[in-house]
Amino acid sequence: MLRALGPDRAFGWxxxxxxxxxxxxxxxxxxxxxAHTLRRAGRTDALVVVGVPLPALGAVLDAxxxxxxxxxxxxxxxxxxxxxxAVRERGLGAxxxxxxxxxxxxxxxxxxxxxxxxxxxxxLVAADDDADPDTWSRVARTALDCGARIISSTSAxxxxxxARISHLGHVLAEALALAGGRGGDLALALAxxxxxxxxxxxGSAPDLVRAICEPNRDALLxxxxxxxxxLGAAREAxxxxxxxxxxxxxxxxxxxAYEAVQAGRADAVVTVTPGAPGWLEALRRAGAxxxxxxxxx
Numbered sequence: 001m002l003r004a005l006g007p008d009r010a011f012g013w014x015x016x017x018x019x020x021x022x023x024x025x026x027x028x029x030x031x032x033x034x035a036h037t038l039r040r041a042g043r044t045d046a047l048v049v050v051g052v053p054l055p056a057l058g059a060v061l062d063a064x065x066x067x068x069x070x071x072x073x074x075x076x077x078x079x080x081x082x083x084x085x086a087v088r089e090r091g092l093g094a095x096x097x098x099x100x101x102x103x104x105x106x107x108x109x110x111x112x113x114x115x116x117x118x119x120x121x122x123x124l125v126a127a128d129d130d131a132d133p134d135t136w137s138r139v140a141r142t143a144l145d146c147g148a149r150i151i152s153s154t155s156a157x158x159x160x161x162x163a164r165i166s167h168l169g170h171v172l173a174e175a176l177a178l179a180g181g182r183g184g185d186l187a188l189a190l191a192x193x194x195x196x197x198x199x200x201x202x203g204s205a206p207d208l209v210r211a212i213c214e215p216n217r218d219a220l221l222x223x224x225x226x227x228x229x230x231l232g233a234a235r236e237a238x239x240x241x242x243x244x245x246x247x248x249x250x251x252x253x254x255x256x257a258y259e260a261v262q263a264g265r266a267d268a269v270v271t272v273t274p275g276a277p278g279w280l281e282a283l284r285r286a287g288a289x290x291x292x293x294x295x296x297x
Contacts, residue, residue, distance in 0.1 A: 003067075007063045007162045010028075010029070011027070011028075011029035011030070011031075011037065011040065011046075012029070012030045012031070012037065013030065013032070013033070013034050013037040013038075014030055014031075014032060015030050015032065015034070016032075017032055018110075019109065019110050020032045022110040022111075023110060026110075027112075034060070034063050034067075034222055035063060035066070035067050038063055038064055038066075038067035038068040038071070039067050039068065040073050041068050041071050041182055042067065042068035042070065045071070045072070046070050046071065046072070046075070047071075047072045047073075047074065047135075047138045047139065047142060048064065048068065048072065048073050048075050049075065049076060049099075049142070050064075050073070050074070050075040050077070051075065051076045051077075052074070052077070052084060053077075053207075053208060053211035053212075054077055054078075054079065054083070054211050054212075055081075055211055057075075057077065057083060057086055058086060061086055061087060061090050061092065062090065062242045064090075065090045065091065065092060066090060069091070069092065070094075070095065071095065071099075071136055072095045072132075072134070073087065073092055073095055073096040073135070074096065074097050074098065074135070074138075074139045074142075075098055075099060076098045076099055076100060076101055077100070077165065077169075078100060078162065078163070078212045078216075079159055079212070079215045079216045080098045080100060080124075080126055080155035080156075080157045080158045080159055081156055081216075082116065082215045083098055083155075084096075084098055084126070084128060084155045093130055094130075094132060095132050095134075095135045096132070096135065097125060097128075097131050097132060097135045097136045097139045098125075098126035098128070098155055098158075099123060099124060099125050099126065099139050099143070100123070100124040100125075100158065100162070101117075101118050101121055101122075101123040101124075101143070101146075101148060102121055102122045102123070102166075103117050103118050103121035103148075104117070104126065116147070118143070118146040118147055118148045119146070119147030119148070120147060120148070120149070121147075121148045121149070122148065122149055122150075122151050123143035123146070123148035123149065123151070124150075124151055124152070124153065124158050125139050125140050125143060125150050125151075125152050125293075126152065126153070126154065126155050126158065127152045127153060127154055127280045127283040127284050127287065128155055128280075129154075129155055129280070131280060132236040133274035133275030133279070134274070134275075136274045136295070136297045137274045140274075141295065142291075142293065144294070148187075148293060149265065149292045150293050150294060151286075151287050151290065151291075151292065151293065152283035152284065152286065152287045153283075153287035153288070153295050154284060157284075157287070157288075159216050159219050160218075160219045162216070163216050163219035163220045163222070163223045164223050166212075167212065167213040167216055167219075167220045167223075168220065168223050168224065168227060169201060170201050170202075170204070170209050170212065170213050171220070171224065172198075172227070173198060173199050173200065173201045173202040174202050174209070176195070176198045176199050176202070177199040180195055180199070223271050227297060230247055231247075233245055233246075233247065234247040261290055265290075265292065268285040268290050268291050268292070269291070269292045269293070269294055270282065270283075270292070270294075271291045271293070271294050271295075271296050272286075272293055272294070272295060272296065273295070273296040274295055274296075
C-alpha cells in the first residue's frame with residue numbers, strides 16, 4: 001500500500017536473504033543490511049516501523065540506537081508494554097509511539113503477504129504519557145494510508161484488552177484443536193465451520209504464538225483464570241444438573257455486544273490535534289469508548 005504512494009515512500013530490511021530477494025523481485029526496496037537501512041532512515045528522517053517477534057526486538061533496537069538514534073520510531077508487535085520498556089531502556093523513547101494493527105493470518109513468509117491486509121482493520125496507536133505528538137501523527141497517517149482505522153489507548157490498557165480478544169483466543173484455539181485431534185479421524189472428518197473457525201489461529205507457527213502470548217503473561221493469566229472459572233462452573237452445572245448453566249446465555253449476549261460495537265464503528269470519529277492541551281486524555285477517552293480517532297489537518 002505505502003509503495004503505491006511514491007517510489008521513495010517505503011523501503012525496508014529483512015534478515016532472510018530469501019525473503020528480501022523475493023520482495024526485491026516483486027519490486028520492493030528491501031535490503032538484508034540492517035545498519036545500512038537504518039542509516040538511510042536516519043538521513044531521510046524516515047519513520048522506522050519495527051516488525052519482528054518480541055524475542056528479536058532487543059537486537060533490532062540495539063541497532064537502531066547505534067545507527068539511527070534520533071529517528072521517529074514505531075512498531076507492530078502484538079504486545080505494547082514490553083516494547084515500550086525496551087525502547088526506553090535504550091534511550092529511544094523521545095520519538096517512539098507504539099502501534100499494533102489488529103490484522104493477520106495463520107501464515108507467514110513472503111508468499112503470505114497481502115497488500116490489502118490492513119484495509120478496514122483497526123490499528124492501535126498508543127497514547128502513553130511521553131508520546132511525541134509529531135511521531136503520533138506520522139504513525140496515525142501511516143495507518144490511514146494503509147486503509148486502517150485508528151483506536152488509541154495506553155500500552156497497558158492495550159495489553160489488558162488484547163489478552164481478552166487475541167491472546168486468550170490463541171490458547172483456546174490450541175486447546176480446541178487438541179480436543180478435536182484426540183477424537184481421531186472420525187472427529188476431524190465431521191468437523192465443520194465452528195471447529196474450522198475456532199482453530200484457525202492454531203495453524204500459526206508455534207514459536208510465533210509463544211512470542212505473541214507469553215510476553216503478556218500477567219494479563220493473560222488473569223483472563224485465563226476468568227475463563228477457567230467460567231468453564232469450571234459450566235462443567236459443574238452440567239455434571240450436577242444436566243445444564244451448562246448461565247455460560248451459554250451470557251456468551252450469547254457478549255457476542256451480541258461485539259457485533260453491536262463492530263456495526264457501530266462508523267458512527268463516530270474523534271478528531272484530535274496532537275500536542276494540543278489534553279490531547280492524550282482525549283485519545284484515551286475515545287479509546288475507552290471504542291471510538292475511532294484521527295489527527296486533525
